[in-house]
Amino acid sequence: MTAQDTTAPLRERAETALRALVGREDATLREDQWAAVEALVEGRRRALVVERTGWGKSAVYFVATALLRAGAADFPPAGPTVIISPLLALMRDQISAASRAGIRAVTINSANVTEWDEVHAAIAAGEVDVLLCSPERLNNPAFRDEVLPKLAASAGLVVVDEAHCISDWGHDFRPDYRRIRTLLAELPDGIPVLATTATANSRVSADVAEQLGVRRVSAEADGVLVLRGSLDRPSLHLAVVQLENQAARVAWLGQQLPRWGGSGIIYTLTVAAAETVAEQMRSSGHAVSSYTGQTDPGERERLEADLKENRVKALVATSALGMGFDKPDLAFVVHLGAPSSPIAYYQQVGRAGRAVDRADVILLPGAEDEDIWAYFGSLGFPPEVSVRETLAALAEGGTMSTARLETQVELRRNRLETMLKVLDVDGAVRRVRGGWEATGEAWAYDRERYDRVATARIEEQQAMLRYIGLEPDSCRMAYLREQLDDPDLTDGWRCERCDLCGGTDLDTAVDEAAVSQVREALERPGVEVTPRRQWPTGLDTLGLDLRGKIAEDERALPGRAVARLDGLGWSVPLRELLEPRQSAAGEVAVPDDDGEHGDREASGGRDGLLPAVLRRPVEQVLRDWAGELRTGEGSPGVDGVVVIASATRPQLMDHLARGVAHILQVPLVAAVAPEPDRPPGRHDVNSAQRLAGVHRRLGLDISQAALAGLPGRSVVLVDDLTDSGWTLTVAARLLRQAGASAVYPFVLAQR
CATH class of the missing domain: 3.40.50.2020 (Rossmann fold)
Incomplete structure (x- = not known):
């Protein structure tokens, strides 16, 4: 850690750390950034920060880390910061950012298994300022039982990044994230906690606060600071282009790509679509690659670097390329097929235009989108009979691997694993070496909650359809801000940048020869x-x-x-x-x-x-x-x-x-x-x-x-x-x- 003058005023020290982090001598903290840093460092409080992508949420926890690790006259140097982060791409960017500020950051995730022992030793020796780990690590038996208790006892700060993943009301619910509630409950008094997200409406924010052990999101009496800022993105120019079929949409995209400066992301709803579109774009002479959940981790890292260095015009990606990918000058984001909720859509388009004056954000919806939503929706939490069947099998058979348990219950592997993670969080089962075991604790099937979540999913899909079909006198950014319960949105506000406000004028004509060529390929x-x-x-x-x-x-x-x-x-x-x-x-x-x-x-x-x-x-x-x-x-x-x-x-x-x-x-x-x-x-x-x-x-x-x-x-x-x-x-x-x-x-x- 870079040495600091611990006698200087806290804000002065904070902005010194910020300048080292961003590499600019004129950098200063936003007022809400400073409020969060002050609450964490001086007040040792818990804070929930809901701010737009690019606002600088990571600066808050890295600056706070620098101050906490350095200590001051009135408090000794704190232990390392633990950042729970959902994606490898996000971890790589955060480690790079931390190193610029002299912060020694390491990660434990599925891609660096061979380094885990070395990382654990460095943590024990006090050589680590920041540990980034995936939420899935929280339930690895060795990490949970041997490493995590020591970290919880000695941590200087705990950060929950992309905290909307905690909420099963959110667009990217992950059962392992709910395990964070247990971690926070076991923290000694005085360890500050920061939760951050860019994509949470009031309902998701309230649920995140509940999962973090906070009773009310505005609960000053609980020592919790809640910061929600404007979600407008002045650089984004939103538009919807409705074309009659898939061939026309892909052909239009091929025509449009050369018209954009810089590089961008083309999102699709499925792996097969990403691969097909990437192949078609390459056959038309465009430098693009596909990026999906099936892409090898090493290849993902190479593709991310290619996009950041503008060696490709675009990555054609599924949602696997989402939260945390950091390319400030991303010039465009196109969706071939609509995500199933405005919140998920806002999160993905938030990758664009963070350090440029203009970025085009285009949605090309398809008639097949609703069928795809329905399919993914059918993979939700299993019915009670399947859950009881699983608990009975574990109670009778003892510790079982997932593969062995598969033979006892009628659930597919992915759905079974997700259910087990939820049951683990709820205390009904426990992951141990060799698989899973029943705890014997009573467990209730929360049918009312699951029904509410299913109903909310349908409402979100209808909201996405309304976004596509907004009336000409509407505003697309205003609609998204409304869906996210933006506290700064005023009645009648219009962005003056989207296709409905007159700020985006796209040529939607498609060359028939190009359509025929794409149709033949498809x-x-x-x-x-x-x-x-x-x-x-x-x-x-x-x-x-x-x-x-x-x-x-x-x-x-x-x-x-x-x-x-x-x-x-x-x-x-x-x-x-x-x-x-x-x-x-x-x-x-x-x-x-x-x-x-x-x-x-x-x-x-x-x-x-x-x-x-x-x-x-x-x-x-x-x-x-x-x-x-x-x-x-x-x-x-x-x-x-x-x-x-x-x-x-x-x-x-x-x-x-x-x-x-x-x-x-x-x-x-x-x-x-x-x-x-x-x-x-x-x-x-x-x-x-x-x-x-x-x-x-x-x-x-x-x-x-x-x-x-x-x-x-x-x-x-x-x-x-x-x-x-x-x-x-x-x-x-x-x-x-x-x-x-x-x-x-x-x-x-x-x-």
């Missing part, structure tokens, strides 16, 4: 279907003798799908055919991937002939693929077609299979069919449960003559939709065990 069907190679663990508890790697002579080979359901292009008619629609009750039924599609009327799927619009892409994929199979090394081509029969869409599957056989000019030789006396499988169960259901239900339906002729032959296995991949895996195994030399899956869509 409508180029065909994605690879990768076969499963490993059985889930714990299948013995479900009565299945399957473990380890799937034998090479029992598994499928790589297959093909027309498109991904979450992508662009052919995903639209495929979703119309296969995807559910939200019922009047607000429930979402999601079809399974094995012909076990449940109630078609409830889910919105339909039986019948393959729609004419999908026949051409099916034929194109098959003809291209058949050529590859014939010319591939060691591949004899295809000898026959096998269909995965469906009890709910029999006509569609029969028509599809016969069409595939006709195109490939081979016979339809057999079916893999569900046993009629077994009920359809559920879509929302985990991998092991799903596999067990499929394994018990499917069997080979083949004549004796065809069975005798199967050995040594290769077949195409036809289904409509693949999600978990277990239906294709089990069906391929049945065929390989019956003698087939190769099984190539073909499906209409991959989720």
Whole structure:
């Protein structure tokens, strides 16, 4: 830590630290920044700061850290600051900023596992001024039990960054964040706490305060300082561009990119869309890359650096590139597809225009947005019966890993893990070495709260639709500020910068030749279907003798799908055919991937002939693929077609299979069919449960003559939709065990 004159007035010392942090000799603290620093350092109070992106919230905790660590005549030097921060990108930027001010900052996160012992030793030796850790670290057993108690006892300041993540009313709720409440409750008296966020309306702010142990957000009597400032962003020029289809939107974006100076971010709602749009932009000559939750951590860091150094025009990203990414001169943010709430939208566009006079913020909504919202909304907190089932399994079975627990309950891995984190925070379960264990504590299912949250989600979606369709005499920034309960917003205020106020005038005409070119690219069907190679663990508890790697002579080979359901292009008619629609009750039924599609009327799927619009892409994929199979090394081509029969869409599957056989000019030789006396499988169960259901239900339906002729032959296995991949895996195994030399899956869509 850089030495300070501890006899100088506190504000003078604070602004000296600020100048070292930002590298400018003329820098001074805003009045609210100073109020927060003073409350933390002199008053040792708790503070909640809700201010816009770029306001300087990180300056508050780094300046406070410098002062607390240096000490003064009336208080000794304090221990290190603990910053709980949600994203690796944010941590990297914060460490860089801290080093400029002579603050020794380190991080513990999933990307630096090999450095943890070294970091722990440095903390113990007093060589660390700031420790940044992810909220997930708070529940790592070793960190929670061995490192965290010492930090809590010796910390000089605790910072909760992006504190809206604490609130399940917020747009980015993370169960691990609620664990912070326990940490704060165990802090000794006199350790100051700072919570910061840029995206919290009054309801979220109140909930954050509650989670932090604060009874009221304006509770001066509780020693809590609450600072809420204006959320206007004078550099942002907001606009909505409504175009008739995906091809037009992507073509318009390709035309517009060269018109912007600088670089920016293009947000999409799904991974597949991000990858497709990035590929299309590159094919049009633009320097762009995709950035999603599936991007390798090392590659993410490289891509962030490329954007900061303007080596790319844009990153096409999902929300994985969000909170905390710091590029002050970001020139534009475009959304291809609308986020599900104005608060989430404000958070993402807040990345732009922090150190430039103008940044364009453009939303290109799509007709498919609401379907995507509905799908993600269906992944919420499980019903009470599933929670009780999990608690009972842990109570009976003792400590279980997540993989082992999967075999005992009917929840998918991600949903199960999220639920366990909530139960851990609530005290019903505890994460230990080796997995999870029940605590035996009583637990109540807060149905009323979950119902309120679900209702709030729907209200936020409607608010986003209203933003898209604002009347011409409205103001987009005023609407966003209103949604965030901006205390400084006055009646009749207009930003004079958005498309409705006359401050943004975009040419929305799209060159027809460009649209045709994009449409041709988007409508180029065909994605690879990768076969499963490993059985889930714990299948013995479900009565299945399957473990380890799937034998090479029992598994499928790589297959093909027309498109991904979450992508662009052919995903639209495929979703119309296969995807559910939200019922009047607000429930979402999601079809399974094995012909076990449940109630078609409830889910919105339909039986019948393959729609004419999908026949051409099916034929194109098959003809291209058949050529590859014939010319591939060691591949004899295809000898026959096998269909995965469906009890709910029999006509569609029969028509599809016969069409595939006709195109490939081979016979339809057999079916893999569900046993009629077994009920359809559920879509929302985990991998092991799903596999067990499929394994018990499917069997080979083949004549004796065809069975005798199967050995040594290769077949195409036809289904409509693949999600978990277990239906294709089990069906391929049945065929390989019956003698087939190769099984190539073909499906209409991959989720």
